[in-house]
Amino acid sequence: MAKLLSLSTAMLKNTFSLVDQGRKRKTNRWISIGFTLILVVALLPTVASFFMLTSDGIELLLPLNQEGVILGLLLNAVPLLIFFFALFLVPAIYYFSKDIETLLALPLRPYEILGSKLFVSLIYEYLTISFFFVPVIAAYMYIMQPAVGFYLFSILLFLTLPLVPLIFASVIMMVIMWLVPFAKNRDFFNMISGFLALGVGLWVNMQVGGLESITEGQLVAFLVEGNNSLLQTFKFIFPNIPFALNALLQGSVVDALIYLAITSAIVLGFLSLGQLLYFRGIIGINETASSRKILSEANLSKSTRSSKAIVSYTIKELKLLFKTPIYLLNCVSINFLLPILFLPLFTMSSGAEEMQDILAMIDFNSPTTITVAIGLGIAVGLTMGSINMISATAISREGQFFYFMKMIPMSYRDQLNAKAASGIILSLSGILFTIIFAGSYLKLPFYLILILLFFAIMATLFINYISLLVDVLHPKLVWESEQAAVKQNMNFLFTMIPSMGLSFLIGYVVINYPSSPFLFGTISLVVLVVATLTLVQSLPRIAEHRFKSIH
Amino acid sequence: MIEISAVTKIYNGKVKAVNQLSLSIEDGKIVGFIGPNGAGKTTTLKMMTGILDCDEGYIRLNGHDIGTNPLLAKKQFGFVPDNPDVFLRLKGIEYLNLMADIYEVDSLERKSRITELAEAFSMTAALNDKILSYSHGMRQKIVVMGVLIHQPSIWILDEPLTGLDPQSSYVLKEMMRKHAQSGKTVFFSTHVLEVAEKLCDQVAIINRGEILYFGTLEELKGRYNQMSLEEIFLEVTRHG
Known part of the structure; x- marks a missing residue:
């Protein structure tokens, strides 16, 4: 015992005690304090909404005992x-x-x-x-005043x-x-x-x-x-x-x-x-069997084909995501699991009937439907691009081998673009899977699927670069297990919460201020493209400045 | 040619890990970098390779400043870090191919280099396996191979012989000799004085971030008559 x-x-x-690398430096300490403050502020509305929701629920149920x-x-x-x-x-x-x-x-x-x-x-x-339990119990105590x-x-x-x-x-x-x-x-x-x-x-x-x-x-x-x-x-x-x-x-x-x-x-x-x-x-869990098989001449030639450095770097990122069990489970599978988890919504008998009733009432050619499709596309792109945490942990996953990024003769611009590309490729797979599956099941017109896909792709490009920016500013490089690099990394909250918030905001705007699809589409597109291009341009300089202070 | 001029590195605004360090290493030389633990060896190597920035001074590799022209400077050298656990989930051949792509080695050349290096280091049968399945020594070998694949003119190695079996250690030492004989430069840190004695044209002894001696071993031995290399090292670092 x-x-x-x-x-x-x-x-x-x-x-x-595995704090972030270089936190001892004053500037980094301020970055960490700033990030913690933002996190607390970002989570407060969630905790408060649980409290309010519980209070409302109890007051509703109280008359019925x-x-x-x-x-x-x-x-x-x-x-x-x-x-x-x-x-x-x-x-x-x-x-x-x-x-x-x-x-x-x-x-x-x-x-x-x-x-x-x-x-x-x-x-x-x-x-x-604590995010769920404490506010609910607190609301119960507040209203019921128990013993x-x-x-x-x-x-x-x-x-x-x-x-x-x-x-x-x-x-x-x-x-x-x-x-x-x-x-x-x-x-x-x-x-x-x-x-x-x-x-x-x-x-x-x-x-x-x-x-x-x-x-x-x-x-x-x-x-x-x-x-x-x-x-x-x-x-x-x-x-x-x-x-x-x-x-x-x-x-x-x-x-x-x-x-x-x-x-x-x-x-x-x-x-x-x-x-x-x-x-x-x-026992022997980390042991990997070696085949000791000599590469044939043909396989050696195939394995030694040259590619552009940025392509090779992207493939390396993808291989590591697929070959590391923890990353496969947390970063790769989620792109396909999430749509599958929503599957029962469509396939449950009563749900399917209701869905068909609702669909029958929708005029697919009306401008409002197209505006909603644009908003929905953006929301899907933002969600699928942030939920897999690939770009939000792209630097963190390097861990103690972060020095590799600094040592090789490859610009930060190329390395960051390769990292973003791996996140974008997997986000896109999830988006294609979700939209094509949902679109064909709901029998949406082809042009509506295209609109959904186009705006989802634009939004996912944006959110992947935002996520990368968060990880460049605040990488978690000291960790004991790969799990810590992704699941115990608060960075994803900084992209998840804003992207969910933004999705709700877009939904609110679309519903309350219906505008022409052309106007809404153009404004959304310009904002997404300008923001993404600005990020692509400025990220290497930010990285260069930030990485200098990481030892 | 490596030029290190009045380089200083200060950690956390207080601790001077390297203080006004200057070294000029000519082509065709093998130089051993010796010092006790925490003397500033790895910090110096990290500054030379662009992993750390210098707070003062500059470092030039074949005339390219690592601070102002990092991409060109990084193409001049190959660096073997003290920890060989890189990209463990990749296969050996995948790692070598990645390095070849990063250093822009063409397909034909990389294939013959990989075959040649794999034979020299007895790694032919291991190339198709994940690095995770390798022993420490094999990981060290694959990292060395990854560095040598683009035939850099300057080799920078941090404790390169640790963990290598006698045959691979011999092969690497021979390679270092040949590299220097062809007019190129090898700079490596080591704790093993015998290796430095047998292999190096010159040694640089560092302690508390400062160079205490830089020159040939013969000259150093001449200063301390009748003393073994171990005793000389202890004497120099004690008074440094």
């Missing part, structure tokens, strides 16, 4: 969110982090390493859930809530990684392990999750009954959650104790299982 504690403390210090539904929703959604985040987090922290080989050589038991890894993941999950026990149990719940979903995700991952040594192509299996875990996770969720199917009559009966009876319609995946909900709503100490007992039992069970499985999956 003592070893587990000291290992967890050391790991935590190491993870969170169903205010507990809010807590039910919170305790249903947050663990699920943790579970899905964990499916991305666990492979990187448990299996692919750089400290693994050092830890394996130490006289430590599997559960001690596993426990410390669980602890580090837990801290990351606190950061994630002291509620406050105490809320703190306890915040600290323990991520444990069970995190462990569920860890077990799925542990089983998959245990199978890796049996896989014929280990490298490939390592690479796709994240997808497998995601698939298993989705399947588990579909099998056991969701609301109970109830009739309308039952629903009305529940509503009339009051006393938070609607909660009976909820079904929870994680076994400890119903007790947590009772403890919160009824101030039941017994339920709180049962919740803690189940949580503790799951933690202990997990550590015991880890004692059996963890090392079987982890």
Whole structure:
């Protein structure tokens, strides 16, 4: 136990003390403080909107005596969110982090390493859930003025809530990684392990999750009954959650104790299982088989074909994105996963019918439709260009080999354009996939698909260069695992939040101030082109200035 | 020809890692850069290669200033860093081809250079594997090969022999000798005094960011009669 504690403390210090390169310099410190301030300011509206939304919800449900539904929703959604985040987090922290080989050589038991890894993941999950959990609970406390026990149990719940979903995700991952040594192509299996875990996770969720199917009559009966009876319609995946909900709503100490007992039992069970499985999956995880196959004359000629440096550099960026499991999962797959996640919206039977009804009412030739298509195209381009984080982490991903950029006889202009190109190519694949799929499913006219595509492409060029600018100004070059370079990199928030905000703003303008498609299209196009060209021109100079202060 | 003139590097506005360092290395010479840990060797090499800026002074490589004309200056040298873990997810051949593209080596020439270097370093069977699967020594070799592919006239190497097996170490030393004999320049840092003794025409001894001695080893030995090279090094750095 003592070893587990000291290992967890050391790991935590190491993870969170990995500050940005060159931060010691005064100017860089100011950049970091500025970025943190912008981040806080940017996130405040999100937190405030959760608070307001919860307050409105409680006030709506209070007359029906169903205010507990809010807590039910919170305790249903947050663990699920943790579970899905964990499916991305666990492979990187448990299996692919750089400290693994050092830890394996130490006289430590599997559960001690596993426990410390669980602890580090837990801290990351606190950061994630605080944005949702704190404002909702705070709004509930503000309106309901509950007893002291509620406050105490809320703190306890915040600290323990991520444990069970995190462990569920860890077990799925542990089983998959245990199978890796049996896989014929280990490298490939390592690479796709994240997808497998995601698939298993989705399947588990579909099998056991969701609301109970109830009739309308039952629903009305529940509503009339009051006393938070609607909660009976909820079904929870994680076994400890119903007790947590009772403890919160009824101030039941017994339920709180049962919740803690189940949580503790799951933690202990997990550590015991880890004692059996963890090392079987982890030993040799970073080993890559070598074929020792001599290149044939033909293959050597093919492999040594010359290309322009900028093309070769772009291909290098793409190869690294595809060949690094963490980047493949977080940066590449998202371009294709996002459209697939929206698939049920179109294909669900009732959704499809409603969609057809709505589509039947739309006049595809009206100017308003074209204006909306332009706005929608821009929104898709901005979203798909920022969500994959490729350009927003293009410099950060270099890590300790950042010096390579400074050492080679290739201008920053060419290197940055190559980096932007890799982001743009993958964003475009996602855009094509989304728009062509949605366009053909919804049977949109061809010219409308072209308009959507054209403006999406222009917007994605812009957002990729903006993202690159953010990473040039604030790269995260010191990291222990590739996961940290992308997922624990705040840079993507600086592009995600503004691009989402901009998308909403465009939507607001299009709906409230309908203008001719020509006027709206021309203004949008001029703004996007001028902004992108300005960025392309000024980025190399900014990089040259900024990179000088990075040692 | 390498000209380093009154170069200074200050970290965080306080720590002088390199102080008014001047060196002039003529063509056709192998020069060893020796000094204790933290003496300023890597900082100097990083300034020479454009990874770090000089706070004062200038560095010229074959007459091209690394500060004012970086692209041309960078084409003059090949740099082997002390950590060979570069682009681990790429295959050896992919890395070499990338380097050849960056340094604009044409297809025919790169193919024959790769074949030649792979044979010399016993890497032929490893080219098609990911660098991730290589041992430390093999990674060191692929980085050296990536540098030599464009046949730079100046070689700058940071601890190049660390991790190499005896055969590869011998091959690299022979290559360094041949390179210098053909009228070109080799500048490398090392901790191994025996290597410096056997290989170098001149040595530069650095401590606390300042050059304490620059010249031939014979001349240095002449100053300290009856002392071994190790004792001389300790004596020089102690009083420096």
